[in-house]
Structures are given as C-alpha cells and as structure tokens.
Amino acid sequence: MKGDRVEIVIDAGSGTTRTYDVIATRAGRRVVTTHSRGTVEVSEVTRGGSTVRTARFLANRVLALVEHPAADEPAPDEITPTLRTA
Template sequence: MKGDRVEVVIDAGGTTRTYEVVATRAGRRVEVVTRRGVVEVVEVTRTGTPVRTARFMASRILALVEHPVNARGPRAGEIDEADEE
C-alpha cells in the first residue's frame, strides 16, 4: 500500500549507511526476500511486477525495519470513536 516502507542500515566499512524503499503509489507494496545471503527489498505493483529493487549482502546488514501502513482501523495512539461507547 502507498506509504509502506522498509529501512535498511548497513555497515559500509567503518561507517553506516541507511537506505529506504517506499511504496510511492497507491496499490504498490514493499516486499522483503532473503535468499543465499542476499536480502532483496522490492517495490511491486498489484499484479506483482517489480518496479524498484534493492539488494544487500545479509552479512553487512545491521538493521532492517519494516514500516507497514495500517489499512484497517486507527493507527497506534489514535482513538476510534466507536471504541469510546
């Protein structure tokens, strides 16, 4: 969904670098796949066609954080008026 994003922090030889892959349009989502020591972060369309791909060596990744968009109900910290009754 639009707004899905994944942050990847990697070790770049003494420093760290942060990369972010974001679902830029409605109907797109971000998927994370790990195979053979490589982590692949892909922005895909509704039909599964890849739009953008980022690949990282798993041994270099310090942190991988997924920030999904909550499509159902209020976000954390928000109050739903139906729950108050």
C-alpha cells in the first residue's frame, strides 16, 4: 500500500551506523521483507508481484529493521472539514 515504509539501520563499521528507507512510492505497491541465508532483503513489489527495487544487507550487520505500515484511514486531527452547498 502506498506509504508503507521499512527503515533499516546497519553497522557501517568503527562504531558508526547508516539508515536506509525503502518506501512504497505508488498506489498498489507494497514493501516485502525477506530473511534468508544470512541476508536481509527488502523489496518494493507491484500488485502483480513484479519487484521494482530491492535492498540487500548482510544479516549480521543489521542492527534494526522497523516496519512502518501506512495508515488505513486518516487520524481524526488530519481530517479537514468541507462545506456542502445545497
């Protein structure tokens, strides 16, 4: 869903960290996370299952993997009233 986001924090060596974001940029796309054979793979995928972009990291370097799902409905303070004229 547009707005899905995964934040990846990795150890860049010598005590420093780097942060990467993979974001679903268009409607109908989603972000998929896969762990296998010592790697972490985060991909943006279309409705049909085609991969648009992929980020791969060594699992032993990943410090944090945070998934931020898109909100289904706007929060009450984000709703703007509209005037109806009859």
